[in-house]
Amino acid sequence: MYTALLKTEHLTHAFGSGDTGILDICLTVSRDDFVVLAGKNGCGKTTLIRHFNGLLMPDTGRVLLNGQDIQKDLTFARKKIGMVFQDPDTQLIADTVFDETAFGPENLNMDREEINESVLSTLNLLDLGHLQDRNPATLSGGEKRRLAIAGILVMEPELIIFDEPFANLDYPSVLSLVRLCRTLHQSGHAIVMTTHDVAPVIWLATKMVIMDKGRIQEEGDPVSLAPCLESYGVKNPFTPMAQAWAL
Numbered sequence: 001m002y003t004a005l006l007k008t009e010h011l012t013h014a015f016g017s018g019d020t021g022i023l024d025i026c027l028t029v030s031r032d033d034f035v036v037l038a039g040k041n042g043c044g045k046t047t048l049i050r051h052f053n054g055l056l057m058p059d060t061g062r063v064l065l066n067g068q069d070i071q072k073d074l075t076f077a078r079k080k081i082g083m084v085f086q087d088p089d090t091q092l093i094a095d096t097v098f099d100e101t102a103f104g105p106e107n108l109n110m111d112r113e114e115i116n117e118s119v120l121s122t123l124n125l126l127d128l129g130h131l132q133d134r135n136p137a138t139l140s141g142g143e144k145r146r147l148a149i150a151g152i153l154v155m156e157p158e159l160i161i162f163d164e165p166f167a168n169l170d171y172p173s174v175l176s177l178v179r180l181c182r183t184l185h186q187s188g189h190a191i192v193m194t195t196h197d198v199a200p201v202i203w204l205a206t207k208m209v210i211m212d213k214g215r216i217q218e219e220g221d222p223v224s225l226a227p228c229l230e231s232y233g234v235k236n237p238f239t240p241m242a243q244a245w246a247l
Contacts, residue, residue, distance in 0.1 A: 004064070005031045005159055005190050006081070011051055011061035021047035023214045025061070029159065029192060034185045034204055036222060037194045039211035040233035045194040046086075048211070049161050052192070053081040079108070082152030086164040088144040091151065097123065097139070098132040101150045108155075122154045126180070142173030146180070153184075160184060162193040166200060174200055199237035202226065210234070 011025040022044045029035055037045050050056040051063055054074040063070045063077075070077035085091055094100035101123060105115045123129045126146045131139065136147055145165065152160060162181070166174050178200050185191050185204065193201060198208070208222035212232045218225050230236050 003030065004028045005033075005066065006052060007064045008048075008051065009061050009064065011048070011058045011063070013047060013051065013056060013058050021214055022051075025216060027209065027216065027219075029190055031158070031188075031190055032206070033190050033192075034181075034201075034206045035190075035192045036198055036201055036205040036208045037192060037211065038196065038198050038208055038229060038232075038234050039194075040196055043211045043232075044214040045211055046163055047214075049083065049163060049192060049194060052159070052161060053078045053083060055083070079104075079155050080157050081159045081161065082155060082157035083161045084145070084148050084152060084163065084165060086167050088141075088148040091148045092136040092144065095135060096132065097128055097134050097136060097147055097150075100136055100147060101154055104151060104155045118154050122150050125153070126150050140173070141169055142176060145169065145173070145177060149180070157189065159190045159192065162191065164194055164196070166195065166197060178204070196234055198222070198226070198229065198234065202237045 006029040008025050008027045012023050013021045015021055025048055037049070039045050047056065051058055054070055054077055065077050065080060092100055094103055098119060101119045102115050105118060120129065123132055126149060128143065128146055128150060131143065136144060139147060165177055169177065181191060181193070181201065182204055195201070202222050205222040208220065208225045209216055210218040210225060210229065210232050217232060218228060226237055
């Protein structure tokens with residue numbers, strides 16, 4: 001039985017300028033993983049994760065989902081691998097919270113009654129049910145982030161990818177999002193999270209991968225790797241202030 005959920009094999013991607021975004025990336029994400037992909041801005045984290053569901057295509061190498069090349073069925077890959085972007089406004093297109101969450105299932109031509117039931121259940125899970133008739137533009141930053149997650153959860157993904165999810169959030173919103181990520185992981189979703197601030201999730205992660213200059217430089221137990229983060233331009237989470245994130 002193929003045990004890896006997602007696997008990249010020697011991924012390399014260069015941009016039009018000739019700059020290499022990522023180089024020879026080999027990474028495995030298991031079904032029970034919570035992977036923190038750490039590194040300073042510009043190290044290649046976002047370029048890498050955009051290959052996971054085919055938003056970017058590699059110059060060489062491939063991405064396997066359940067052992068199959070994602071390029072054989074990108075629609076399926078994008079259903080099973082949901083991505084929450086750094087700026088949730090880029091994902092929000094509908095006029096109401098309900099319609100935003102229903103967008104994906106509607107495009108798969110799911111039964112209307114099934115869509116309504118699934119959307120309401122998902123919104124209630126994320127404490128957004130009371131906002132279902134609101135315009136997404138009127139939501140707070142934390143609410144928008146949860147709405148973007150709702151639009152992914154309703155598609156029943158196996159892997160959820162968060163790209164710098166704590167950017168521009170206040171302290172209560174960060175705490176709320178960390179608790180939600182813990183719940184999602186405990187309920188059976190694999191998670192990959194890019195961040196240059198690992199303190200909020202160091203205690204939840206099963207594996208940490210440190211990137212620099214488009215390559216994976218370190219990979220292993222998050223706590224064991226934490227002391228070397230500063231050499232790659234990332235703050236060491238084990239400071240008195242960072243300890244507050246141990247929920």
